[in-house]
Amino acid sequence: xxxxxxxxxxxxxxxxxxxxxxxxxxxxxxxxxxxxxxxxxxxxxxxxxxxxxxxxxxxxxxxxxxxxxxxxxxxxxxxxxxxxxxxxxxxxxxxxxxxxxxxxxxxxxxxxxxxxxxxxxxxxxxxxxxxxxxxxxxxxxxxxxxxxxxxxxxxxxxxxxxxxxxxxxxxxxxxxxxxxxxxxxxxxxxxxxxxxxxxxxxxxxxxxxxxxxxxxxxxxxxxxxxxxxxxxxxxxxxxxxxxxxxxxxxxxxxxxxxxxxxxxxxxxxxxxxxxxxxxxxxxxxxxxxxxxxxxxxxxxxxxxxxxxxxxxxxxxxxxxxxxxxxxxxxxxxxxxx
Amino acid sequence: xxxxxxxxxxxxxxxxxxxxxxxxxxxxxxxxxxxxxxxxxxxxxxxxxxxxxxxxxxxxxxxxxxxxxxxxxxxxxxxxxxxxxxxxxxxxxxxxxxxxxxxxxxxxxxxxxxxxxxxxxxxxxxxxxxxxxxxxxxxxxxxxxxxxxxxxxxxxxxxxxxxxxxxxxxxxxxxxxxxxxxxxxxxxxxxxxxxxxxxxxxxxxxxxxxxxxxxxxxxxxxxxxxxxxxxxxxxxxxxxxxxxxxxxxxxxxxxxxxxxxxxxxxxxxxxxxxxxxxxxxxxxxxxxxxxxxxxxxxxxxxxxxxxxxxxxxxxxxxxxxxxxxxxxxxxxxxxxxxxxxxxxxxxxxxxxxxxxxxxxxxxxxxxxxxxxxxxxxxxxxxxxxxxxxxxxxxxxxxxxxxxxxxxxxxxxxxxxxxxxxxxxxxxxxxxxxxxxxxxxxxxxxxxxxxxxxxxxxxxxxxxxxxxxxxxxxxxxxxxxxxxxxxxxxxxxxxxxxxxxxxxxxxxxxxxxxxxx
Numbered sequence: 133x134x135x136x137x138x139x140x141x142x143x144x145x146x147x148x149x150x151x152x153x154x155x156x157x158x159x160x161x162x163x164x165x166x167x168x169x170x171x172x173x174x175x176x177x178x179x180x181x182x183x184x185x186x187x188x189x190x191x192x193x194x195x196x197x198x199x200x201x202x203x204x205x206x207x208x209x210x211x212x213x214x215x216x217x218x219x220x221x222x223x224x225x226x227x228x229x230x231x232x233x234x235x236x237x238x239x240x241x242x243x244x245x246x247x248x249x250x251x252x253x254x255x256x257x258x259x260x261x262x263x264x265x266x267x268x269x270x271x272x273x274x275x276x277x278x279x280x281x282x283x284x285x286x287x288x289x290x291x292x293x294x295x296x297x298x299x300x301x302x303x304x305x306x307x308x309x310x311x312x313x314x315x316x317x318x319x320x321x322x323x324x325x326x327x328x329x330x331x332x333x334x335x336x337x338x339x340x341x342x343x344x345x346x347x348x349x350x351x352x353x354x355x356x357x358x359x360x361x362x363x364x365x366x367x368x369x370x371x372x373x374x375x376x377x378x379x380x381x382x383x384x385x386x387x388x389x390x391x392x393x394x395x396x397x398x399x400x401x402x403x404x405x406x407x408x409x410x411x412x413x414x415x416x417x418x419x420x421x422x423x424x425x426x427x428x429x430x431x432x433x434x435x436x437x438x439x440x441x442x443x444x445x446x447x448x449x450x451x452x453x454x455x456x457x458x459x460x461x462x463x464x465x466x467x468x469x
Numbered sequence: 470x471x472x473x474x475x476x477x478x479x480x481x482x483x484x485x486x487x488x489x490x491x492x493x494x495x496x497x498x499x500x501x502x503x504x505x506x507x508x509x510x511x512x513x514x515x516x517x518x519x520x521x522x523x524x525x526x527x528x529x530x531x532x533x534x535x536x537x538x539x540x541x542x543x544x545x546x547x548x549x550x551x552x553x554x555x556x557x558x559x560x561x562x563x564x565x566x567x568x569x570x571x572x573x574x575x576x577x578x579x580x581x582x583x584x585x586x587x588x589x590x591x592x593x594x595x596x597x598x599x600x601x602x603x604x605x606x607x608x609x610x611x612x613x614x615x616x617x618x619x620x621x622x623x624x625x626x627x628x629x630x631x632x633x634x635x636x637x638x639x640x641x642x643x644x645x646x647x648x649x650x651x652x653x654x655x656x657x658x659x660x661x662x663x664x665x666x667x668x669x670x671x672x673x674x675x676x677x678x679x680x681x682x683x684x685x686x687x688x689x690x691x692x693x694x695x696x697x698x699x700x701x702x703x704x705x706x707x708x709x710x711x712x713x714x715x716x717x718x719x720x721x722x723x724x725x726x727x728x729x730x731x732x733x734x735x736x737x738x739x740x741x742x743x744x745x746x747x748x749x750x751x752x753x754x755x756x757x758x759x760x761x762x763x764x765x766x767x768x769x770x771x772x773x774x775x776x777x778x779x780x781x782x783x784x785x786x787x788x789x790x791x792x793x794x795x796x797x798x799x800x801x802x803x804x805x806x807x808x809x810x811x812x813x814x815x816x817x818x819x820x821x822x823x824x825x826x827x828x829x830x831x832x833x834x835x836x837x838x839x840x841x842x843x844x845x846x847x848x849x850x851x852x853x854x855x856x857x858x859x860x861x862x863x864x865x866x867x868x869x870x871x872x873x874x875x876x877x878x879x880x881x882x883x884x885x886x887x888x889x890x891x892x893x894x895x896x897x898x899x900x901x902x903x904x905x906x907x908x909x910x911x912x913x914x915x916x917x918x919x920x921x922x923x924x925x926x927x928x929x930x931x932x933x934x935x936x937x938x939x940x941x942x943x944x945x946x947x948x949x950x951x952x953x954x955x956x957x958x959x960x961x962x963x964x965x966x967x968x969x970x971x972x973x974x975x976x977x978x979x980x981x982x983x984x985x
Contacts, residue, residue, distance in 0.1 A: 338851045339844040346841060349830035356787060356819065356827055357841045357895070358811040416832060 159417050162410025166425035169408070173432035181439040191318055193432050195386075198324040200401045201427035202379040205331050206257075206372025207402040208423045212335075213347040213365060214415030215264065215271040217372045220402055222282035223256050224395030227380025229290055232300050232390045239305040249377050256282065257373025261366030287392070302384045310385030320382060331420040344368065348416030404455050405430050413459065487514040488551070490649060490680045491536060496545035498531055505531040506542065507704035515648070516678040518671055520691045523701035523722050524914040525884040529684045532701070533653045536682070537569035538562035549649070566648035570638050570655055578627035583608030585626055586641050615640050616666060631658040631822070632773040636666075643670060650674060652683035656690055657912045660773050660940050661975045668694055686914055687941060688715045723916045730915070731947035732923050735930035738764045742799060743934035744784065744817070744903050749793035752779045755958030756793065761903065761936050766929045768949030769938040771978045776958040777938045778822065781905050784936070785819040786810040797903070811842065811899060818842070818896035819905040828892045831881030835873055836862040838880045838891055842899040865894040870920065886917030893924070904928065906937045910944060922948055942971035954978050
């Protein structure tokens, strides 16, 4: 349903004017909130369980946050154009299984397996992107259908993980990379840092990033301004698919073996991380830096709740409520402008 | 023209004789740090048509919203029918017999015209469910009673044109038999014939002793229908007049003197064709032939729904054509998307009708809005050069006189006229040879209109070729070299020289439609 917007002509956006005066835009303020929340959670965790906020405790939280953050990188890109990627769970899961069965315990086959797996993720994204941008299928429908297709393919081809190569483990090199440390810091976090730098660079410093924000703020206006909406949309979904597959690979390396249903938690968490980090769910505003802070706070929150011995269902309810509250709060702020 | 100086306003109207229906005293309203109403007074009586005039941002819309209950003033009193009222919601206004037609329309796009017209008073069937068929009939009867035949009550609102929505909105408000009718720029998207329809409705309402308060930027309209005219400037009431001429009013509105609204038409160089359309078809277009010359301002007029929108979008590659060809600089081109139209060597730019959904990104900064058309030029290998970006945006903002706090502020914080300048600036950065300007002065105040006219004239003088559609026949009569009048998807008439008057443009647009 389209409701023609009532006048936004005369009242200038008070929040923007106020924010500019302080040198912080509302978007930047939300990112700050997420960072402050993460720090606070580490502090609280430390009070509840000594060692929670020790270097190794923090490293543990960051490692888990890294998986969420990788998936959420792709999710952030597509949410920024007002889209969403619901095919994350099974793209990730298929990625993990494909990596495992293609590499088949062998380090020598790893480069080939990496290529195949990331290619599979990109291909899924390509299908999503073409369906959405070229054939005009709504993103929710397209990516949800894709998720279903992938689930079926994965279950069918792996025979419920009973295929001959499915008993394999992640190649030792991948496991070593996922568990290893460099200068005392988990190696996997360097990968994440690279992704953060790259994603931020794309969003803030490139014409592609500018086009992405423009589409999120108005697809029709972007098209009429000469932005290549179709191409940008497809590329963003390709990126999202590849990130899901990459996360699948890293999770496989971390866990050693793949399981069915491995990707299920990551759909909600990737969207939640973006929202907590101030990415506007309808597109056009936000930044991956916020999503990173959102991933860390989300995982830190879950860890704190676990440290408090809260059962699984309680944790689910808690972060469901937090997402709703944030959406309400941020939604209000946007209505103001 | 010997108009008085800014400090010497014409005599104000004497106090009203009838009892006051609307009385506002000392209204104040601020949004963020911006003062929209500053100790504003205003009054209106039953059976009068009262025009509110002023520049964009003078507080007219805010005053209308305050009286209609849409916003609550920070200070001051509003008395309706002699009683002080605290209007906090539109419903409060409705209860007092106040109805408002807002400038930005408030219809529900995914519902039909009939559903929108009868919202809240739908005919019920036996079981209390909405009686769909009767609803269609009632809506049709209602539209017919008001003399509207061209709107299908079963059409979805989002499929109707801006003008049709405006009419539905007006019909809905009048159908509620208000005592006080507030119209915020009701004519901004209407063409002449529909404006005349509205005058008729206003006349009827006046006879029923309704008080009608409206805002408009079109002076001849104001003069035609208003009994009294109130001028606002910077959130304050400047004066109320029964008789005031345009230049006096502009002087009061702006505090400056503006001699003539329309600049002289620049001389036309050699007749080189810049843009040609031959037998263009598709959608509503039914074989359009036109030639736009280098340095020419070519006007396009006609009634809404006769294909100008499609023509402009087709020439910009944003609408598919089914036949005919487009030539740029004498060479046939295929334009499959705006991207191709804006390409180097073709250099066509379009400033669309609805700058809020088709042109600007209100939440994004002025700078980012402006430079979107030249991202390629201010970047290398896809990486933006922020220094270059700031320089070009700053220079363009200065050249167009955009009044703003800074380039980093969102475009949404600017007034309508300044938003329009940002949008035009975006395309000027591209250095287009051909500019398609679609109703760029709609909803823009007189002073900014004047600036835009000067700009258009200057651009043509510099060799840009300009195709200009306007819903304002006066504008078409004064600004362009020639005017093409469209009817039923084709060019029905070309007017030039002494024939080019507002009256001849309107009559050319209407004549054959009336016969068929």
